[in-house]
Amino acid sequence: MPKPQEAWSSKLGVILAVAGSAVGLGNFLRFPGLAAQYGGGAFMIAYFVSLLVIGFPIGWCEWGLGRYGGRYGFHSTPGIFYALLKNRWAKYLGVIGFIVPVMIYMYYVYVEAWCLGYALNAATGNLSKPGMNYSEFFSRYTGAGVDGIALHFGLYDVGIFVVIVYALNFYFIFKGISKGIEAVCKYAMPALIAIALIVLVRVLTLGTPDPAKPAQSVLNGLGFMWNPGDVWTGLKNPQLWLAASGQIFFSLSVGFGVIITYSSYLTKKDDVVLSGLTASAANEFCEVGLGGLITVPAAFVFLGAAGIIGQGTFSLGFNVLPEVFARMPGGQLFATIFFILLFLAAITSSLSMLQPGIAFLEEGLGINRRASVALLGLITAVGTLFVWYFSKNLKALDTIDFWVGTLMIFIQATILIIIFGWRVGIDKGWEEMHLGADIRVPSFFKPVIRYLTPGFLLTIFALFILKNVFGWNFAWGDAARFEPTGYVKDLVGPSHDLVARLSVALVAVMTIFSVVLVQIAGKNWESKPLKEEDR
Amino acid sequence: MTFGGWINLVLSVGFVSTLFIWCIWRVLHEPEHPGQQLAHIEPVEDKQADER
Numbered sequence: 001m002p003k004p005q006e007a008w009s010s011k012l013g014v015i016l017a018v019a020g021s022a023v024g025l026g027n028f029l030r031f032p033g034l035a036a037q038y039g040g041g042a043f044m045i046a047y048f049v050s051l052l053v054i055g056f057p058i059g060w061c062e063w064g065l066g067r068y069g070g071r072y073g074f075h076s077t078p079g080i081f082y083a084l085l086k087n088r089w090a091k092y093l094g095v096i097g098f099i100v101p102v103m104i105y106m107y108y109v110y111v112e113a114w115c116l117g118y119a120l121n122a123a124t125g126n127l128s129k130p131g132m133n134y135s136e137f138f139s140r141y142t143g144a145g146v147d148g149i150a151l152h153f154g155l156y157d158v159g160i161f162v163v164i165v166y167a168l169n170f171y172f173i174f175k176g177i178s179k180g181i182e183a184v185c186k187y188a189m190p191a192l193i194a195i196a197l198i199v200l201v202r203v204l205t206l207g208t209p210d211p212a213k214p215a216q217s218v219l220n221g222l223g224f225m226w227n228p229g230d231v232w233t234g235l236k237n238p239q240l241w242l243a244a245s246g247q248i249f250f251s252l253s254v255g256f257g258v259i260i261t262y263s264s265y266l267t268k269k270d271d272v273v274l275s276g277l278t279a280s281a282a283n284e285f286c287e288v289g290l291g292g293l294i295t296v297p298a299a300f301v302f303l304g305a306a307g308i309i310g311q312g313t314f315s316l317g318f319n320v321l322p323e324v325f326a327r328m329p330g331g332q333l334f335a336t337i338f339f340i341l342l343f344l345a346a347i348t349s350s351l352s353m354l355q356p357g358i359a360f361l362e363e364g365l366g367i368n369r370r371a372s373v374a375l376l377g378l379i380t381a382v383g384t385l386f387v388w389y390f391s392k393n394l395k396a397l398d399t400i401d402f403w404v405g406t407l408m409i410f411i412q413a414t415i416l417i418i419i420f421g422w423r424v425g426i427d428k429g430w431e432e433m434h435l436g437a438d439i440r441v442p443s444f445f446k447p448v449i450r451y452l453t454p455g456f457l458l459t460i461f462a463l464f465i466l467k468n469v470f471g472w473n474f475a476w477g478d479a480a481r482f483e484p485t486g487y488v489k490d491l492v493g494p495s496h497d498l499v500a501r502l503s504v505a506l507v508a509v510m511t512i513f514s515v516v517l518v519q520i521a522g523k524n525w526e527s528k529p530l531k532e533e534d535r
Numbered sequence: 536m537t538f539g540g541w542i543n544l545v546l547s548v549g550f551v552s553t554l555f556i557w558c559i560w561r562v563l564h565e566p567e568h569p570g571q572q573l574a575h576i577e578p579v580e581d582k583q584a585d586e587r
Contacts, residue, residue, distance in 0.1 A: 012562055041539065044547050223536035226544040274565070278558035285555035289548045438565045 006075075006177040007265050013182040015275050018262055019282035020185040020348025022253040023192065025111065027287040028342065029317040032225060032295040034247055036308055038240045041228025045235060046244035051284065054245060054460075057445060057453045058254040058413055059280050061420035063263045063272035064433035068424075070264030071532050076360035077257045077412075078518045080264060083530055084424060091522050092515065093419075096412040097257030098360050099514050101353035102376070103404045103507065104256070106383030107397040108353065109169060112346035113161035114142055114318065119339035121156060127335055128326040134319045142318075143391025147499075150391050162388060166381070168347065173354040174373050177265055181351050188344045189282070195341040196290040202334055203298045209327070213304070221300030224308070225292065238463055238474050245460045250406070252283055253349075255413025261356040267436075274438040286345075295321070302327045314394070317342065354380075364521025386506060390499045395490075399503035402468070402487050410461045417457060421450040 008014040035043045069080025077097020081090045118141075121127050127137075136145075141158055143150030153159035172180040208217040234240050253259065259279075263272055295316065299307045302324045311320055325335035354376060361372035383400075390396040420429045430446055466472040471483035484493075490500030536544075 011565075015562060040543050044543060048547075048550075219536045222544065223540045226547075227537050227540035228543055271565075274558065274561055278555075278562055281551065281555040281558045284551040288551045289555070292548065438561065 008182055009178040010182075011271065011275060013178065013186060014262060014266065015278045015282070016185040016189045017181050017348075017352065018259055018275070018279035020189050020345075021256075021258045021262070021352030022251065022279065022283040022349075023189070023286045024251075024253075024345045024349040025115075025313060025317060025342055026247070026251055027283065027345065028196075028291040028295055030313045031247055031251065031287045031291050033308065033311055033313065033316055034243050035292065036225045036296050038237075038243055039229035039231075039234050040226040041231040042234025042237075042240055043244055045231070046241050047248060050241075050245035050248040050456075051280075053448065053456045054453055055248045055252050055254070056277065056280060057449045058249075058417055058457075059252055059259065059276045060273060060433055060441060060445075061417055061429065061449060062254055062259040063276040064429060065416065065420055065424070066260035066263030067266045067268065067270070067272055067435075068432050069260070070266065071268060072530055073533060074363060075261050075264040076356055076363060077260055078360060078521060079363055079525065080260060081419065082522065082525055085419065086530065088522060088526060091518050091525070093415050094257075095511070095514050095518050096408050096415070097260065098357060098518070099507075099510055100255075100404060100408050100412060101257045101356045102380060103383060103400060103510055105350055105353040105357075106380050107387040107400055107405075108346065108350050109165055109380070109384055110158075110162060110387050110397065111314075112165045112343060112350055113158050115339050115343040115346050116165060117141065117156075117158050117161040118318065118322070119336055119343060120161075122322070122325070122332060122335035122339055124156075125332060126156060127322045128332050132323075132326070134323050137322075138314075138318045142394070143388070144394050145392065147392045148389050150388060162384065165347065165350075166377075166384070169350055169354060170373060170377055172351055173358060174369065176369070177355070181355060184351060185348050188348050192341055192344040192348075193286070193290070195337050195344075196286065196294065199334055199338055199341070200290060200294050202328070202330070203294050203301075206298070206301050206328070209301060209329075216301050216304050218297050218301050221297030222293070224300050224305060225296040239467070242460060242463045242467060245456070246464065249413070249457075249460070250409070251287055252280055253352075255409045255416055256353070257356045257412065258352045260416070261359050262352070264359075269436040271436050271438040273433060273441055277439070298324050298328075360517070360521070364517060364524065366524055383506065383510075386503075390502065392499070395497060395499040396503045399487070399490065399500045400507060403504060403507055406464075406468075410457070410464065414454065414457055414461065417449070417454050421454065426450040 008017070035047075065080060065084065069083050072083035074080045074083050077094035078091040079094070081094040082088070084090070085093075118127065139145035140149065143158075150158050153163075172184050174180065175183070204218060206218045208214055210216060249255070266272065296308055299316070299320050303320065307320055307324075308316070321338065322335060325331035325338065328334060357376045358369070358372050361367060361375055362369065365372075367375070387396045387400070420426075424432070426446060426449060429449075434440060467474070468485055469488055471481075471485045473479075473481040475481065489495055490497040491504060
């Protein structure tokens with residue numbers, strides 16, 4: 001009797017799960033900061049162009065390839081590439097699809113613990129004490145000030161929340177696709193949107209809280225982000241295009257190895273076109289429609305432009321916004337629910353990062369779910385402990401995020417789009433994508449997927465490397481300057497950083513370990529004939 | 536907030552909201568195709584977890 005296979009229980013369920021994977025802290029913290037920094041007009045043009053050229057196309061391709069590979073009984077990127085390319089070397093192209101979600105999970109779950117911990121601290125008034133130094137609180141709470149300092153387990157320390165979120169993640173992932181991931185997302189995503197709408201109404205009705213500062217009104221806050229500025233100059237700035245397309249790319253979570261796994265549990269009669277579009281639309285609604293109207297106006301109203309300029313994702317979320325809520329009428333409640341919102345966004349994402357690893361261990365090593373969950377738990381625990389201990393300046397987290405959570409994803413997405421458009425073939429891929437489809441992809445996307453998307457992605461990737469590795473200043477001729485960035489200097493040269501080197505060593509060990517696992521998996525797969533199931 | 540800012544905001548937020556609502560409406564109102572069913576072979580008991 002054939003072994004029962006996992007599956008989603010409803011179309012809306014898989015859409016909410018993919019949307020949950022995509023919606024994260026970046027929607028509410030990173031996007032608003034970038035839009036405000038680069039000027040709302042030019043940034044949004046570049047953003048929507050990137051959505052059409054890389055966001056939707058790569059999403060559809062990943063949904064399509066996942067479902068196609070799932071019909072051969074594979075649910076991991078290495079397995080799916082092996083099945084679709086029918087080549088024993090193809091599985092190695094999918095190694096990144098295992099490494100990326102597993103390693104991102106290692107530090108993402110730590111950030112998730114911050115969100116839950118901040119929610120408790122907000123609820124008990126710990127984030128609204130008069131004269132509070134929020135940077136100092138963040139530094140002590142997360143360990144950003146000193147290595148090892150966050151290894152505490154008091155009720156108001158992060159330690160207990162790391163344990164809680166870890167247990168929650170593995171509890172739900174053990175319950176499986178429909179009873180675990182789907183069940184969580186069916187409640188968490190609507191709750192997330194409901195909370196965001198409540199906070200949005202609160203922010204948009206703030207008016208001008210301080211009569212002594214009439215310029216700091218919510219309308220001016222909206223204007224700070226949405227006023228177009230000099231659009232033409234902005235559009236000529238390659239850094240703006242890099243920022244906008246990068247935000248689209250990482251926000252939609254394409255190329256992570258998650259969508260390809262999630263969609264592998266669908267049958268050829270299940271739609272992927274409308275589902276893919278809906279998941280992307282949900283992410284964009286949360287990002288532009290909610291995040292774009294909450295964070296920057298709220299910060300502007302209480303702290304002015306100075307409170308926003310130069311703030312990164314974590315600074316905005318865990319330093320600026322707690323102070324904003326502390327000054328807001330009813331702020332303690334809104335701070336609590338806001339951090340619960342961030343926690344919900346984080347857990348729906350972190351759950352998605354575990355499933356590709358589980359799927360690969362099960363189908364590659366032939367072990368059961370209990371064993372695969374235990375093994376993945378052990379692997380990720382090592383990484384999380386590493387990030388948790390080496391927390392000073394969030395160096396370990398930041399280093400792994402750069403080399404794995406940014407660079408490797410670019411590579412994986414490029415591999416994916418080329419496989420779809422050139423190896424499987426655009427005609428076959430297009431036909432495959434439209435099996436069971438509820439809507440048709442407009443035909444102009446066919447040449448977009450084959451030519452424009454890979455070209456645009458590779459251009460963005462090249463710009464990313466030039467800026468973030470070689471430190472190019474985007475000037476030409478005599479004005480051009482190349483100064484290796486901190487990510488490179490941390491590894492080589494006189495000012496190297498030990499923790500950065502250890503982090504890259506961890507990435508290297510994980511990569512070698514993954515390649516060995518894929519080799520073992522390949523031997524198991526090659527011992528059986530490849531057979532497409534009629535589903 | 537300038538006039539351009541309002542245009543930018545309304546177009547951007549309007550586009551993503553309209554797209555999201557339209558998609559959800561289509562998903563919820565799409566008739567099932569013949570043979571289109573999900574979870575047809577998913578075990579429902581936790582104790583069968585290893586049979587998945």
